[in-house]
Amino acid sequence: MSETGGGAAAGAGGGAGAAGPGPTDPGSLPPGDPQLIAIIVEQLKSRGLFDGFRRDCLADVDTKPAYQNLRQKVDNFVSTHLDKQEWNPAMNKNQLRNGLRQSVIQSGMLEAGVDRIISQVVDPKLNHIFRPQIERAIHEFLAAQKKEENVPAPPPEPENKDPPAPSQDAS
Numbered sequence: 001m002s003e004t005g006g007g008a009a010a011g012a013g014g015g016a017g018a019a020g021p022g023p024t025d026p027g028s029l030p031p032g033d034p035q036l037i038a039i040i041v042e043q044l045k046s047r048g049l050f051d052g053f054r055r056d057c058l059a060d061v062d063t064k065p066a067y068q069n070l071r072q073k074v075d076n077f078v079s080t081h082l083d084k085q086e087w088n089p090a091m092n093k094n095q096l097r098n099g100l101r102q103s104v105i106q107s108g109m110l111e112a113g114v115d116r117i118i119s120q121v122v123d124p125k126l127n128h129i130f131r132p133q134i135e136r137a138i139h140e141f142l143a144a145q146k147k148e149e150n151v152p153a154p155p156p157e158p159e160n161k162d163p164p165a166p167s168q169d170a171s
Contacts, residue, residue, distance in 0.1 A: 026145050043141045044134065053130055057121050064120040070113030077104060 029036035044050060061067050081100055085091075104110060 040138055044137055047137055049133060049137055061117060061121050066116035066120045073109050
């Protein structure tokens with residue numbers, strides 16, 4: 001699964017590489033260059049690194065007090081909102097649902113609650129788990145790019161590569 005410099009760069013670089021000959025060499029881009037960042041992010045995605053982070057966080061989220069607190073607040077908010085509604089079979093359930101959704105969003109409880117969840121779930125993993133994995137993957141990617149630059153092209157195959165003619169020896 002060896003990718004040449006053109007694999008990730010072609011999709012991530014947009015039209016920027018069109019002016020130069022061939023795909024953009026990540027090693028030639030300065031640190032912080034948006035095209036380099038896009039190439040690296042695409043590489044990390046293709047390795048499934050972000051999916052692993054997501055699974056790791058989701059496995060941990062429902063054990064945290066911030067999540068349990070937000071869930072309780074939303075449950076109470078929804079119950080209170082629905083208690084204020086007088087049910088009638090002619091009501092449009094989608095309109096009711098959308099109105100409830102808008103009320104929850106406008107209350108600001110989701111934004112504040114999600115911030116607290118992030119600080120309890122993601123922040124502790126950031127420097128000790130995620131950053132080292134990202135740095136290792138970036139170093140491996142850049143080392144592979146550098147190795148591809150330094151590997152000479154394989155020699156051309158000889159023109160006369162025909163298989164030997166079968167012998168006509170009929171014994």
